[in-house]
Amino acid sequence: MTVTRQDDVRAAIASLLRIGEPGDGLLKRLVDGIGPVAAHSIIVAVGRGETTARGAVQSLAATGTEAAEHGQMTEAIDRWAVRAGETETSGNDLDLIARIGGRLVIPDDDEWPRMLDDLGPAAPLGLWVRGAASLNTVLSRAVAVVGARAASNYGTKCASDLAWDLASRGITVVSGGAFGIDAAAHRAAIAREAPTVAFMAGGVDRFYPAANAELFDQILATGAIVSETAPGMTPMRHRFLLRNRLIAASSQASVIVEAGWRSGALNTARHALELSRQVAAFPGSVYSASSTGAHKLVREHEAELVTCSDDVIALMDDGAPAHFSATAAAGASENGDRPSSFDPREALDEREKICLNALTVSKPLDVGTIASRAGLTIAEALSSLSALDLAGLAERRDTGWVKLHKSRS
Incomplete structure (x- = not known):
């Protein structure tokens, strides 16, 4: 079988996703500067003792690579090199993902969801994906529905009703596959026979939480389960928090249905705000600890108060980034003028x-x-x-x- 350059890029990214942690800005900076194949080769060479991290950085600097100017690059290469050695003996993740019917989606692929590029230096190098849905298609119009794991009956009902209504209008429901609000949103979309996307903090080959295994199997039929972390990797607290940026970036709006003062859903809202995405929150009882975080977002004017899908859709259609809209992406009018929905970020x-x-x-x-x-x-x-x-x-x-x-x- 002939190995193409695209195969080399995919294999390099697969290894780099195991070598680095999600959102590693230094690794992304190196890959953007010299490409994934060269970046992987340098890290592996250091791991084998063929060169030192300091020598590698000096060589990069000599070629004018901007990544070499970062003061922590030498330390980072040493750190990645340790994992590179482990990667060489752990087997081929591409073979493993293929065996379970999954795939690695990289930025060169047609399936790549371009809205994730808004993360800039924190954008993922690639995504491990399982499921029937094509990411770029189902995420072209999507809403994140997130909230408390220990959800109340009220919160679960709000999430279910919202997800059902959004799914019935062709909008993909995105969440994190957790107990509570996440699971309620996914289940409602599935009941509506619509695709839903779950972003995971661990490998897509290991469903977490395991008690939601049946739900994840149902998601695979029409939606997708996605992770930045390599197969077999376990969910950890920092990976949950970094996973949240993908949920926020993939959605036009993030809706916080129920969230306590320290809920992880507030972290998703923070990422959405930093990306200039719309953030909304459902009101709860003033006596409920499960809604204190959501109320705080509204009180500090960081989230719009919503009560139904019509409210959320109105927010989505209010100045959405161009890459979420096929009509906005269609380009200029016949006389060469900018479209009325021109996004000034495109000119940066x-x-x-x-x-x-x-x-x-x-x-x-x-x-x-x-x-x-x-x-x-x-x-x-x-x-x-x-x-x-x-x-x-x-x-x-x-x-x-x-x-x-x-x-x-």
Whole structure:
């Protein structure tokens, strides 16, 4: 069988997904700079003792690779090299995923969901996928429905009704496959015979929680189970939190149905806000601890209060990013004018996009913090912030810079 360059890229990304942790910005920076095959080769060479991490960084610097300028790159390569050695003896993840009817979806594939690219330096290198649904199709119009694991009967009813109504209108329900609100949303979409997508914190070959195995089997029939972590990897707290950014990025709106003061669903809402996605919350009883987090989002004007699918759909249609809409992506009119739904983010260069992703909606950040988050110099960050300000995507406040939830008209 002939091995193509595409096969080499896919194999390299498969290994890198096991070598690195989800959302590893340094690994993404290296891959963006030299490509997945070269990045993997360097890490493996260090792991075999053929070179040192310091020597590898010096070689990268000599070729003008920007990733080599990061002060923690040497330490990171050493860390990845340890896992690279383990990867070489653990078997082929591509073979394993094929045996269970799954696949690895990478950015070069037609199935790749382009909305995840908004994560910038935190975008995944690839996604392990099981299920009948094509990601780019089912996520073209999607809503995340998330909330408490220990959900009340009221919360479960709200989630079920919302997911049923959204599914009946051709909108994909996205969630995390957990107990409570997540499971209620998935089950309602399945009952409506509509696709639903579950993002997992562990490998797609190991359903978690195991008690929801029957639910996951039902999701596979028409939807998809997706994970950034390699097959066999176990869910861990930090992986749940990082998984939440994928739920937020894949959806036009994130709806918090029921969430306590420290609920993980609030983390999903935070990611959605940082991506300038719509965030909504269902009201609960003022006496219910399960709704304190949702009420906090509404009180601090970070979420819109909603009570039904019509409210959510109205939010979705209010300034949605272009890659969620086929009509917006159709391009300019016949006379060459920009479409009325033109997204100003499309005109940004790479550094400006990275800088935008480093900003938050709710907390002003100083330039030094923004530069560190984005992996830019102070001068580059200032230049990018000026461009974002002119585009109406960011604004300087007394204590720093914030991302604007909607661009200024």
